[in-house]
Amino acid sequence: MKVxxxxxxxxxxxxxxxxxxxxxxxxxxxxxxxxVRQGKVIELDLALADREEAELRVREMCERLLANTVIESYRIDLP
Known part of the structure; x- marks a missing residue:
């Protein structure tokens, strides 16, 4: 699944x-x-089929590594 x-x-x-x-x-x-506000886009290819599980795992990735949640916000787009 691409996220x-x-x-x-x-x-x-x-x-x-x-x-x-x-x-x-x-x-x-x-x-x-x-x-102009500059950000970043990260594409992930997950070995998961369940949307809810994928969103949960990606949210955890964002909170722990991908985003500095003190100064950054993030949006997850699933297929």
Whole structure:
């Protein structure tokens, strides 16, 4: 089963990489971009067939390793 995890900084947490991208886009003439938030996407291929079990295991992976839950939030997308 393929699972996609999207990890983003929580609202209110400073995003220096997003700010750098926004400044670069403005310098290229894309001044309409008001804000950029940068995150990461992790694709997992699990040897599981049960959706509920897969979501539970991936949530545990996020809480223990993939996301810093103090400053990041995550979203799990299952097929």
């Amino acid at each position: 996609v995890v999207t990890i983003m900084l929580r609202p209110g947490v400073l995003d220096p990489q997003g700010q750098a991208v926004q400044r670069a886009l403005a310098s290229l003439g894309f001044e309409e971009v008001r804000e």
